[in-house]
Amino acid sequence: QSVLTQPPSVSGAPGQRVTVSCTGSSSNIGAGYDVHWYQQLPGTAPKLLIYGNSNRPSGVPDRFSGSKSGTSASLAISGLQAEDEAEYYCQSYDSSLSGSVFGGGTKLTVL
Amino acid sequence: QVQLVQSGAEVKKPGASVKVSCKTSGYTLSGYYMHWVRQAPGQGLEWMGWINPNSGGTNYAQKFQDRVTMTWDTSISTAYMELSRLRSDDTAVYYCARLHSGRYSDYWGQGTLVTVSS
Numbered sequence: 434q435s436v437l438t439q440p441p442s443v444s445g446a447p448g449q450r451v452t453v454s455c456t457g458s459s460s461n462i463g464a465g466y467d468v469h470w471y472q473q474l475p476g477t478a479p480k481l482l483i484y485g486n487s488n489r490p491s492g493v494p495d496r497f498s499g500s501k502s503g504t505s506a507s508l509a510i511s512g513l514q515a516e517d518e519a520e521y522y523c524q525s526y527d528s529s530l531s532g533s534v535f536g537g538g539t540k541l542t543v544l
Numbered sequence: 545q546v547q548l549v550q551s552g553a554e555v556k557k558p559g560a561s562v563k564v565s566c567k568t569s570g571y572t573l574s575g576y577y578m579h580w581v582r583q584a585p586g587q588g589l590e591w592m593g594w595i596n597p598n599s600g601g602t603n604y605a606q607k608f609q610d611r612v613t614m615t616w617d618t619s620i621s622t623a624y625m626e627l628s629r630l631r632s633d634d635t636a637v638y639y640c641a642r643l644h645s646g647r648y649s650d651y652w653g654q655g656t657l658v659t660v661s662s
Binding site: 479 | 579581588589590591593594603604605606639641644647648649650652653654655
């Protein structure tokens with residue numbers, strides 16, 4: 434059971450927009466800690482996609498965006514492409530656990 | 545450029561220990577902590593802890609507190625993660641990941657598969 438809750442899967446057709454939610458609690462996201470998102474392609478290490486809730490590292494397309502409100506955060510992917518098919522993870526800090534926490538991951542399928 | 549290169553795959557018997565290394569290059573060590581994260585087959589990411597290369601200070605996830613030791617050899621810019629009393633459910637890919645501003649991991653190692661089997 435992950436501290437941050439993500440839907441197990443989402444899907445969309447090429448060109449569409451999808452969102453991935455990440456729900457936490459008052460000891461992590463709700464306490465004001467930043468949320469970060471990672472993309473993991475099969476058989477590879479995770480790659481930083483969004484940091485500090487809504488910032489994109491250099492090289493990440495602006496099709497990817499992040500937001501945070503209350504005890505939740507969201508990753509939005511617009512203009513879906515086949516290469517976006519991957520697992521997506523959110524991460525934050527939890528004050529009760531005094532450490533980092535991850536969501537359980539969401540598998541994105543491009544139909 | 546920043547690189548984190550981990551040691552190769554390991555096969556261990558239950559009860560044994562494993563030590564995974566993570567050699568860093570391309571950046572100044574002192575500015576960044578190092579996370580260790582693992583991923584069991586078909587499962588999600590699990591945070592194990594972090595180490596401060598300046599002080600050697602560590603923060604371990606409660607789950608691993610009595611079995612994990614994270615260290616750093618600054619002379620060769622290499623971080624280590626040792627997990628003892630291995631069980632079959634420790635079979636996983638172990639990643640080191642540079643922690644930027646104490647918040648997120650901007651660079652990851654390629655991962656080290658540790659298989660625990662009798």
